[in-house]
Amino acid sequence: MQSIATSLIASFTSPMHIGTTAQALLFIVPLIAAISVVYKATKLESMETKNFIKESASLFSSIFVFILITAIVLLVFTWLVTQ
Amino acid sequence: MAKSSRDTNWPFLISVGLLSWFIPGGGYFLLKEKKRAWIILITISLLFIAGLYVGSIGVVDKILIADKPWIISKLSWYTAQVVVSPIVMMIGSVTASGQYQVYGKPEEIGQIYTGIAGLLNFLCIINAVYLAYVGVERSGK
Numbered sequence: 307m308q309s310i311a312t313s314l315i316a317s318f319t320s321p322m323h324i325g326t327t328a329q330a331l332l333f334i335v336p337l338i339a340a341i342s343v344v345y346k347a348t349k350l351e352s353m354e355t356k357n358f359i360k361e362s363a364s365l366f367s368s369i370f371v372f373i374l375i376t377a378i379v380l381l382v383f384t385w386l387v388t389q
Numbered sequence: 390m391a392k393s394s395r396d397t398n399w400p401f402l403i404s405v406g407l408l409s410w411f412i413p414g415g416g417y418f419l420l421k422e423k424k425r426a427w428i429i430l431i432t433i434s435l436l437f438i439a440g441l442y443v444g445s446i447g448v449v450d451k452i453l454i455a456d457k458p459w460i461i462s463k464l465s466w467y468t469a470q471v472v473v474s475p476i477v478m479m480i481g482s483v484t485a486s487g488q489y490q491v492y493g494k495p496e497e498i499g500q501i502y503t504g505i506a507g508l509l510n511f512l513c514i515i516n517a518v519y520l521a522y523v524g525v526e527r528s529g530k
Contacts, residue, residue: 317442318441318442318445318446319445319446319489320445321443321444321445321447321491321495321496321499322442322443322444322495323495324443324493324494324495324498325494326494330494330498333443333498336436336439336502337436337501337502337505340432340433340435340436340505340506340509341505341509343428343432344428344429344432344433344509344512344513345509345512347425347428347429347432347513348425348429348512348513348516353422353424353425353428358428
């Protein structure tokens with residue numbers, strides 16, 4: 307039990323290894339999910355589970371699609387500049 | 390219609406604000422919005438803990454020396470992180486020794502996660518105090 311607790315605490319004292327790769331961009335997903343959930347939790351009048359999940363998913367999709375479009379536009383712009 | 394200053398229950402508003410700061414979503418517990426409170430508590434805590442896991446506790450960087458050019462940037466992150474809860478200041482005092490330095494991507498992502506968690510809690514504090522002020526009866530209690 308003590309060794310589990312020690313290794314759990316130790317995992318918070320050394321950073322993860324994250325390379326500069328395309329996969330690193332996926333770290334944005336939990337961030338968008340948290341923003342969507344908290345924002346909708348503060349804004350919705352009624353906290354019915356079904357409606358809350360639907361609204362949060364809708365906001366999550368909107369942010370994600372907008373970021374994806376921005377990334378594609380920047381990629382195309384970079385490609386045009388470097389040609 | 391706006392409330393007069395005599396109608397405003399200042400001790401209650403301050404309690405809601407302080408509890409929201411001490412425990413993310415805590416103000417909603419006082420307002421008897423339990424579902425909302427639990428969702429906020431779990432989401433903000435998970436985001437903050439994920440930030441600490443990715444970047445280590447070194448991302449909570451309490452600045453002590455004021456003559457560094459990057460002080461404003463670092464101080465801004467620390468301020469946002471402290472908004473999550475005053476407990477973060479304890480982590481700040483542990484990392485102030487400089488023993489847990491972190492650089493590169495883990496620092497970036499860790500700071501963004503923990504900082505955004507603080508800003509989300511700031512939104513919740515303001516919203517909880519506003520609801521306490523207007524005394525809106527919401528459905529779904």
